[in-house]
């Protein structure tokens with residue numbers, strides 16, 4: 221990473237569709253930023269890169285990769301950090317194993333993933349792999365709170381070109397089911413620290429042993445900590461009841477979790493559901509499944525993979541018994557009905573922030589095994605945040621589907637910095653081995669700060685949020701309310717101990733700001749949702765100011781209703797140390813898009829979020845480095861993005877239509893034209909006028925070259941670690957466009 225004074229943008233290289241799109245876009249970025257003296261450096265934080273980074277001793281000198289994530293993490297603490305962060309895979313165990321297999325096949329001698337580690341060596345390997353799964357990147361880089369919104373041009377585009385929204389019927393039987401007792405919400409305890417303390421997490425068992433689960437957590441003065449647990453008994457009873465209810469009332473059953481970010485608790489929550497659903501088969505084959513090392517916390521795919529290794533007759537028996545379990549069970553919602561992939565296949569297929577909005581956008585329906593859309597029970601065991609979806613469903617049943625042509629917008633200011641709240645809790649989450657008391661204890665004084673009675677199998681966790689993060693979040697909320705003129709609502713529930721502590725701080729820190737003329741309120745989630753929706757349908761805008769989980773949920777939920785996708789969001793992380801990280805949209809890495817590219821050479825991924833992010837990144841760099849040309853690049857890029865929207869040059873979904881590469885060509889052409897038309901900087905004008913002319917003159921040729929490659933398979937030489945040369949050839953297929961870009965770079 222650079223230490224020179226030259227202004228530098230760090231561009232992350234990630235996975236799947238975003239990585240492919242970046243491969244096409246980087247030559248454009250470099251061609252436009254070079255004349256302003258801006259350096260663009262890349263940093264590979266893909267899951268493949270992160271795996272290789274864990275095992276340097278297994279690799280040859282040439283194969284070794286630096287620990288880019290750690291480097292980037294350090295950079296976020298520098299005031300001049302300017303990072304463009306693309307969505308990356310937060311891998312499930314199944315994805316991790318697939319990535320390992322691909323890397324091994326490419327000659328990287330990394331160890332197998334020990335699914336059931338026995339020796340110390342296996343345990344050590346597994347611990348290293350554990351660092352690569354789940355949401356391993358974002359918590360390291362997000363050293364700031366979150367500002368996500370739909371820019372006006374994007375909102376106006378959606379109003380003029382509304383996406384499809386299915387009808388909602390008042391007779392819809394779809395609903396959300398969550399626990400009403402025994403979950404994290406109901407037994408939570410919370411406190412604000414009176415001073416900095418080092419604490420440990422321990423379990424004092426009924427039999428009198430003390431098991432230290434986490435030897436030390438350093439807490440700062442004013443930090444809020446929570447201790448909460450989910451009762452296994454209550455969870456299992458809840459699943460039994462809901463599965464029966466879905467069967468008896470004839471609605472489909474679906475489960476929605478966030479096993480990627482909540483990488484310790486939610487796979488367990490997921491696994492219990494699968495085991496209850498297929499209870500008879502799991503009881504009958506308990507010994508066999510144990511011998512095989514089956515772990516359905518990683519989905520039914522794990523079971524099927526293991527069972528497939530059995531001799532035919534035994535395999536048939538297990539499959540028959542699994543199949544027989546469907547008798548007396550509700551129909552399962554499908555993730556891919558064509559391929560027979562159910563909601564239980566893999567936890568990474570049912571990521572709640574994306575899966576629930578998709579259901580609501582579909583009129584409250586999901587796909588059944590017969591490929592038809594049907595009403596569904598959406599099960600989200602943890603009640604804390606599940607209720608917001610029920611509130612939106614209630615609203616849609618009464619008012620009908622939202623209308624993208626007229627609905628207001630709901631930007632979000634999210635508390636995210638310094639691994640805030642639940643999303644930073646995975647290293648402090650434990651499955652309880654034995655009945656007892658779970659304590660958070662001051663290491664110096666032995667004082668028990670928070671205590672919970674827990675039972676075997678319960679999931680116990682500690683969450684934390686730093687005072688400085690809350691202070692910064694309140695400031696960001698006030699700034700956004702001031703700059704946008706919109707009312708801001710803090711979604712905080714006074715009945716929840718943690719949020720009650722947060723409310724006290726919010727009230728205190730609001731006093732640090734001039735809030736005259738601003739409309740800032742605090743409401744519980746359900747009321748905040750209702751209030752916001754009442755405004756939304758009247759075309760009124762409302763900022764949601766939320767904790768980390770609702771940040772995640774709402775920044776997919778509202779964009780998907782308003783814009784059809786969260787890919788079009790502007791997503792900024794003003795880093796607390798002064799730098800900026802610019803995320804590209806609020807969604808993920810769209811794995812399905814890669815499949816289409818590989819099969820038909822069409823990439824439907826929309827890079828709009830990336831265009832928006834780059835403009836803010838350039839603007840920030842212009843201000844901080846005093847680089848006037850960067851500011852002009854930012855302004856003209858925004859103009860180009862606006863023109864792209866006006867002229868409908870976004871990628872289209874079907875093969876044979878304009879795709880991501882075509883959309884990027886138009887962006888480049890409009891950007892060059894905007895630079896050629898501006899007169900503030902004559903040097904830039906002169907530099908880009910020839911490119912503008914060349915691209916305009918060759919528009920037909922370039923678009924034809926880009927379309928010509930579509931309709932046949934594309935070889936990128938891998939999934940998790942695609943071949944760089946092959947990917948370049950696929951993603952940069954227009955000779956004419958490539959030559960035009962090369963000519964301005966000199």
Ligand SMILES: NC(=O)C1=CN([C@@H]2O[C@H](COP(=O)(O)OP(=O)(O)OC[C@H]3O[C@@H](n4cnc5c(N)ncnc54)[C@H](OP(=O)(O)O)[C@@H]3O)[C@@H](O)[C@H]2O)C=CC1
Pocket residue numbers: 306307308309310311358480568571574575785786787803805806807808809810811812813824825826827
């Ligand atoms: N910031 C980050 O790093 C994030 C990472 N993730 C990770 O991404 C992976 C996949 O997550 P998943 O929940 O499936 O969510 P995705 O957002 O990847 O996919 C959901 C759907 O959203 C649509 N979509 C998303 N982005 C775009 C885009 N730029 N252009 C067009 N359509 C888009 C696609 O729908 P359609 O069918 O219409 O094409 C896609 O199938 C997981 O590993 C997850 O952890 C998820 C969220 C954020």
Ligand SMILES: O=C(O)CCC(=O)C(=O)O
Pocket residue numbers: 309310354355356358359480481573771772775806807
């Ligand atoms: O880090 C992840 O796994 C997902 C992040 C995410 O969904 C978000 O920030 O909206």
Ligand SMILES: [Mg+2]
Pocket residue numbers: 573772773775776806807
């Ligand atoms: Mg999200």
